[in-house]
Amino acid sequence: MHKTLFISDLHLTPKRPDITDCFVHFMRTEAIECDALYVLGDLFDFWVGDDDNSEFALRIQTEFRTLTQRGIPCYFIHGNRDFLVGKRFAKNTGVILLNEEYVVDLYGQKALLLHGDTLCTKDVRYLEFRKKVHQPWLQWLFNRLPLFIKRKLVAKIQQDIRSDKQQKAMEIMDVTPEEVEQRLSYHNVNLMIHGHTHRPFIHKEHYGTRIVLGDWYDQGSVCVVTKEGYTLEQRTFLN
Template sequence: MTTLFISDLHLSPSTPEINACFRKFMREEAIHAEALYVLGDLFEFWIGDDDKSDFAATIREEFKRITENGVPVFFTQGNRDFLVGKRFAKQTGVTLLGDETTIDLYGRKAVVLHGDTLCTRDVNYLKYREKVHQPWLQWVFNRIPMFIKKKIVSKVQSDIKDDKQTKSLEIMDVTQSEVARVMAAHGVDLMIHGHTHRPMVHTFDRSGTTNTRIVLGDWYTQGSVLSYDKESFELQTRPFSTD
């Protein structure tokens, strides 16, 4: 059996190729997995669990289909879908994880996370993250009319895009000292995360032990999946349909 990991799909009504690749992955692969981990930014922006759009309904249905088939699904919020909450979990059967979670992968402990908190040089983003994760602010946002939410989200997305254009790639990448600190805090030698859109397997030495950091890829031009079983693991790609 195989455990699958995905992140940074950035699904939205305006990404039909990505959505189709996601549906195919869920129906042909994830439904046969031992478990599926979604490590954040499944959506371009999740506006709230009260989203009644057809797009939101179809995504919920894909998760519900495989959880009802007995496949456990674990979801870590990303910087684009931090509003995924208990209602979404109840409707789909997924289990919500915290910012950092230690899991057992066939006898090897690993810490899984979205990865944004590892980018400690991106000070402006971390300030924004701290602000939007305040419970009272999320409580207020979840209770305002949908049309106002959409206006706010549109403004936030525009600001994020403008902010990215002025940042160096180094600032938006992880800080190695923070990676080592998190792994030490969880007592693991394996970390899996997304967020940076730089799929790669990194190894480094910490206290005489070889540590591994697996970075998941985004789904902008192709699907990206980490397949992990008892014997090995592999970062894989999935082509978009040419039909």
């Protein structure tokens, strides 16, 4: 059966081998049988840069390279935790990097793909942070720092993110409906797939359908799209 798979918000880290094991199992048993795999951001808990040569980073890249070498196309949209995934990662894995908003044809139906953070327009502090770290000159500078310094800076950023989240109301971190409608209208589509909010659900509104991918904190989350339609499914951790 023809199917296309979508995942996001795995937040892969050496500290959570159960998530990594579930991801590896997914790649080796499900992804190898799909028409295409789309990763819609936050694959990693934080990606410090393409010069990360740790055993963990190389293991994840190997899984993608194995998949793409089998002829399965794999696409990647940056999230708020892995916006530093770059050309070297793409070259090493065969993964194709997409723009932050991308329209794909899914068996005759067009869908807008994005990570989802830009839909949360009420989260003003985060959007200001996002604008800052996406400046090319700042990324150029960061990427030229020694790896050990980058890891220290990332650890500080992660702590700040955790503290900031604890002080925010939940509705601030969710999407703004008007922004969703505007993005769908702009791209002239009525189906959207995104992650980021960690609130898996299929929303059906007057302006179209919005599929929200789940995070991989307690279980895996996969959106399966076929010619017949789409489902949002969970995957149990192996241990």
